Amino acid sequence: MVLDLYTDWISQPCRAVSMLLMDNNIEHHVHEIGIMKGETKSAAYKQINPSGKVPSIVDDGFHLGESHTIMRYLCESRNLPDHYYPKDIKQRAKVDYWLDWHHSNLRHGSLRLIGANVFGPIKQFSEQKIEELRKEGNDVLKSSLTFIDENLSKSNYIAGGNQLSIADIALVCEVVMLPISGASYEDYPNVQAWVKRLSTEIKSWDEANATLNKFLASQKK
Ligand SMILES: N[C@@H](CCC(=O)N[C@@H](CS)C(=O)NCC(=O)O)C(=O)O
Missing domain, CATH: 3.40.30.10 (Glutaredoxin)
Structure with missing residues (x-):
């Protein structure tokens, strides 16, 4: 089926x-x-x-x-293929680590900024609420991107090893979405290089990101 x-x-x-x-x-x-x-x-x-x-x-x-x-x-x-979610218990734990870390760090920061800058005006949040969300989002994103960047200075893939895992896929999809709320990853060279690498290694990259890219292009107009 x-x-x-x-x-x-x-x-x-x-x-x-x-x-x-x-x-x-x-x-x-x-x-x-x-x-x-x-x-x-x-x-x-x-x-x-x-x-x-x-x-x-x-x-x-x-x-x-x-x-x-x-x-x-x-x-x-x-x-x-094993590299996505390795059978080796320690390698698997590293992938799980990044998947768990994602929720309360990168994603948390990203959602706060989307709340402030995308949904805030649409849902008419108060100025105070928007400011609180924006500050928390910016702070969490800065520490999250710094942490990812440090880790990517030691390895081409977020969970270590020399091949793509599902942790890379989960995190990179969040990172490329940051511009939707006005954030960027320009100041993080290892993150930039990783995004570029994954954009060629993930075969469906263009197809899966087509709607997002269209939306980002329309925001620039
Ligand atoms: N932790 C969940 C998050 C799912 C989630 O928040 N999805 C959002 C879109 S990114 C959604 O469905 N929002 C619609 C809504 O809340 O009505 C996952 O990784 O699947």
Whole structure:
């Protein structure tokens, strides 16, 4: 049975899951769920994923949300090449470390800035709320990007080793989204080199990022 993917192409975790699916030729049906249209909160979508978030998958009747969990599940269930999520317990722990770290660091900072600079004006947040979100977002992003940059000075891949893992895919999808909220990674040379490297190694990079890139281009006009 063909796997069903519920996704919004602009979303970081959705693009990460798509890259893993596409790069490994895992057949799947794409169901677009518009976050800005409120479709994640519809009763129909909540039947698919009760948390009302994208991405989610349905694999032969098995419903699963959370991008990191989905990527781990795909690695195991489709027996993907070991470098994505190594069987070696210590190498795997390093990948898990970065996936866990992502939630309360890079993603946390990114979401605060998106809240301030993208949703703030649309949802008419107070000036005070926008300022608080912006300050926290900038502080968390600065320490997160500094930390990633230091680690990438020692290795070409975030979890070490000499090949791409799902931690690289999860994090890089967040990093390339930073300009949406006016942030940048220009001051972090190792991060820049890593993004460039992954943009050629991940075969589906252009396809998975097409909607995001279109949106970023429209913001510049
Ligand atoms: N930790 C989750 C985050 C999922 C998430 O926050 N998805 C956002 C899009 S990036 C979403 O569905 N937002 C819609 C909403 O909250 O209504 C994951 O990695 O999958």
